[in-house]
Amino acid sequence: MCGTITHNKMTEAFVYLWYDAPNKMYYLGKHKGSPEDSYTHSSTIWEAFTKDNIPEGVTRRILAYGTDEEMCILEYELLINRKKRCWDRYYNDNVCDGVYGGFGLGENNPTWKGGISLGNNRKKYEKDKYAEDKELGMKLYNEGYSYDEIKLMHPKARLPYHLISQEEKDRRNAMGRERYENKRECYCRKSSCEYCSELLLTPEEIKRRKAESSKIRNEKDKLDPIKDAHKKEVSRIWEEKNKEKRRQQQRDRYVKKGPTDISGKKNPFYGKKHTPETRKKISEKAMGRTPWNKGKGMSRKKLERQGEGTLDAFLK
């Protein structure tokens, strides 16, 4: 089964199954393209390889051909099935149910934007979006809207320079002039440079600025549904793989911060009273309950050790 499959809509994509015989492991995936092309797999767990250096004992089977959407659905169904049965024999790390309308991330999504799935292709994603914004700007312009109207309706839409309003051009020119007038004498930023060393930022300042710009970037990303969903998915995967690490982080934070003070007025229930019904329920529940410390006389030492381990239990 190879070589001569016509590449039309009906066979634009396929579902494949890699078998890693030495490790008795599988990887199931979907790819839009031809089985002949250089694509191998997109597992983030399994080693990456190309068609030219397929590891020994590793083979691939094509399970089905079809349209991209059909293959998305089939891959999804197969992964769900595998997850129930023999997930530990799969290099697949997640079935992205619920993300992007149940089609999963990245290439598994019919509205695939070209590589944001692994977070390593942000550049291309931004580039495509830039092109989209330009297209939108031209479309609106051709429909007869003015620059100001377009900016008001779609702040992200872009227009080529000659179609920008005079006011905006003036603003940009003024900015450019100011930049020019306050231009630095040198931009090498080396500590050996007499001019630049004076203007060098302290490590603390660099750290602060970086934190600030990443904060702005995060806020902006939240407004983009695709990036937001992607980030959430990435952090979900991380949490799943690093449960123990996360628990340790929580412990550290808890130890550092200490328990939250909810005594007196700080208690959310402060000044409130349970309704008579609730009170009755609590009382009924308490009846016949053996006191937790019945017959448990404790030595001083034992009492002190009593608190050990409760934090672990709490965080579980």
Ligand SMILES: [Zn+2]
């Ligand atoms: Zn310099």
